[in-house]
Amino acid sequence: MTTENSPALLKDILGPQALATIADAGSAASPRFDRAAFLSAASDGLDALSIMERVRRIADALAAALPADYATALPVVRTMAPHLTHGFQAVAVTEYVARHGLDDFDASLAALADLTRYGTAEFAIRPFLAHDPDRTLAVMLGWTRDDNEHVRRLASEGCRPRLPWAARVPALKADPTLGAPILETLKADPAVYVRKSVANHLNDIAKDRPDWLLDRLAGWSQDEAATRWIVRHALRTLIKAGDPRALALIGVGHGAAVTVQRFAIEPATIRLGDRIAIAATLASDARDAQSLVVDYRIHYARAGGKIAAKVFKWKAFDLAGGESATLAIRQTIRDFSTRRHHIGRHAVDLIVNGRVMATAAFDLSD
Incomplete structure (x- = not known):
């Protein structure tokens, strides 16, 4: 509830x-x-x-x-x-x-x-x-x-x-x-x-x-x-x-043998109520298949220059050795009773098997 x-x-x-x-x-x-x-x-x-x-x-x-x-x-x-x-x-x-x-x-x-x-x-x-x-x-x-x-x-x-x-x-x-x-x-x-x-x-x-x-x-x-x-x-x-x-x-190692070929957020600047698109491409550096748990963390700008982070689930899947995978997700940035947004830069971390593998950002304008 x-x-x-x-x-x-x-x-x-x-x-x-x-x-x-x-x-x-x-x-x-x-x-x-x-x-x-x-x-x-x-x-x-x-x-x-x-x-x-x-x-x-x-x-x-x-x-x-x-x-x-x-x-x-x-x-x-x-x-x-x-x-x-x-x-x-x-x-x-x-x-x-x-x-x-x-x-x-x-x-x-x-x-x-x-x-x-x-x-x-x-x-x-x-x-x-x-x-x-x-x-x-x-x-x-x-x-x-x-x-x-x-x-x-x-x-x-x-x-x-x-x-x-x-x-x-x-x-x-x-x-x-x-x-x-x-x-x-x-x-x-x-x-x-x-x-x-x-x-x-x-x-x-x-x-x-x-x-x-x-x-x-x-x-x-x-x-x-x-x-x-x-x-x-x-x-x-x-x-x-x-x-x-x-x-x-859950059968997943801490960290993964992958290279982040792309991690991007578009558009780079938004207003409250707009939607961001987050995309990532991961390439396996291993011979064998790996179980991956991919999440992303948004560092929300707060009043007075403070930051508050929240982790969102993205996808759990197996990546074959030598293969690559492209992930995409959209999220609307809007206020909730439990979360109020502030203008400023919002960093976003790509987390694979518990480790930050890349960081991007978007700006929330007024």
């Missing part, structure tokens, strides 16, 4: 129509659901709220509309889920469990395993992990054997140390490897949906405990294609950084 500062229309996923759909689901689930109370509470000040603020507002509005007794309300919430029409509606419903169900642990976690099939309960599980990490992780480990891929994914995604948009869990912050038994069970999962979560979880760990991650993945057999895929994607941050051990785990 992206951040709460994403384009303004994102929050409208939980706009008036979504509120009406949730209200309809509540009314269909139980005659005790107070539709008017829900719509009044959920709509109050809605325009000013971000997407995740709306999630929390809807959860509190559900509490106003459902029976006051949580044990009585929870079956109504579970019955509502199949009537929802968007995953974020389900996220809002699971948030009700997170905000009101901590004192009914077993029933709440069973509900989250059910509700996650309709959206995701990855945010709603976090308060339970914060409240009782050992007990919650034990339940989540059991989810890894569930027949439903959404439940298995929740086991991994819910305890990611750096889950985007989610509250940090103190226990995971102190030890980001607590989910290791879950990841071990899911390391060859047949579902791409689950494997992406496992890889992202491992990549989170790489940012805090890289040596632990490299030691753990070195012990994984990569005979199965599913596990190989996870390993490669889990190592992406370390590969971008040119870590020799990470490169070795």
